[in-house]
Amino acid sequence: MARAFSPPDSPDERVGLPGVELTRTARAAGVRDLLAAGVGPARAAASVAAALTAARLAGTPYDLVVSAGIGGGFAPDAPVGSLVVADRITVADLGAQTADGFLPVTELGFGTIHHDPPRSLVRVACQATGARAGTILTVSTVTGTAARAAELRTRHPCALAEGMEGFGVAEAADAHGTAVLEIRAVSNPVGPRDRAAWRIGDALAALTEAFGKLAPALESWNRHDDQ
Numbered sequence: 001m002a003r004a005f006s007p008p009d010s011p012d013e014r015v016g017l018p019g020v021e022l023t024r025t026a027r028a029a030g031v032r033d034l035l036a037a038g039v040g041p042a043r044a045a046a047s048v049a050a051a052l053t054a055a056r057l058a059g060t061p062y063d064l065v066v067s068a069g070i071g072g073g074f075a076p077d078a079p080v081g082s083l084v085v086a087d088r089i090t091v092a093d094l095g096a097q098t099a100d101g102f103l104p105v106t107e108l109g110f111g112t113i114h115h116d117p118p119r120s121l122v123r124v125a126c127q128a129t130g131a132r133a134g135t136i137l138t139v140s141t142v143t144g145t146a147a148r149a150a151e152l153r154t155r156h157p158c159a160l161a162e163g164m165e166g167f168g169v170a171e172a173a174d175a176h177g178t179a180v181l182e183i184r185a186v187s188n189p190v191g192p193r194d195r196a197a198w199r200i201g202d203a204l205a206a207l208t209e210a211f212g213k214l215a216p217a218l219e220s221w222n223r224h225d226d227q
């Protein structure tokens with residue numbers, strides 16, 4: 001992803017911190033840290049929380065956390081190769097399965113299941129990249145059947161995509177009061193498992209191109225636009 005940023009003012013630096021390693025890119029516009037957060041919400045939350053805590057203790061807290069990756073897209077709204085920016089980051093499988101269906105943790109009386117990125121940030125990101133805005137679901141188990149895809153869409157009619165990290169990243173950011181954004185490039189349809197349909201290389205290329213446009217646009221984002 002460092003490739004997506006403008007030419008470096010100084011070489012990228014590897015920064016080892018307790019629990020996480022960053023690639024630090026210094027640009028005229030400021031410092032950006034890249035973090036391979038791992039797969040799944042728990043690992044992603046742990047990695048991002050470590051980076052956020054270290055930055056705060058160093059007296060240089062982050063302004064924004066961006067969760068970027070490939071994901072599954074719900075047909076027909078998010079075809080393979082397209083980009084989705086989350087206007088809502090929702091954990092889809094945190095709760096209890098009952099005889100009467102799934103109950104999210106919030107209906108059990110605790111926790112949270114959504115994080116909403118600042119609206120102005122979502123707008124800026126969509127304008128810069130051409131992404132569609134919608135709910136991105138976070139799942140710990142990749143959807144592999146048409147029945148599960150239909151169930152998720154019924155429970156989350158605004159869902160455009162699913163991934164495995166966004167909600168973990170958002171929980172870590174929320175704990176620090178830091179704004180969060182999620183962007184996914186669609187590598188496969190959400191539905192019956194079909195490895196031949198994956199387009200991971202194309203999705204990563206689309207994500208890299210999008211990041212090249214997103215990074216400068218984020219510089220102009222004014223967090224006070226939403227207040």
Ligand SMILES: O=C(O)c1cccc(C(=O)CC[C@H]2O[C@@H](n3cnc4c(=O)[nH]cnc43)[C@H](O)[C@@H]2O)c1
Binds near residue numbers: 071139141143165187
């Ligand atoms: O084995 C499978 O059937 C399968 C299908 C899709 C994705 C995977 C992964 O292991 C990908 C993990 C990685 O990529 C993101 N991702 C990409 N597509 C999806 C998806 O359809 N549903 C959820 N996550 C997806 C995910 O965020 C991970 O980082 C395996």
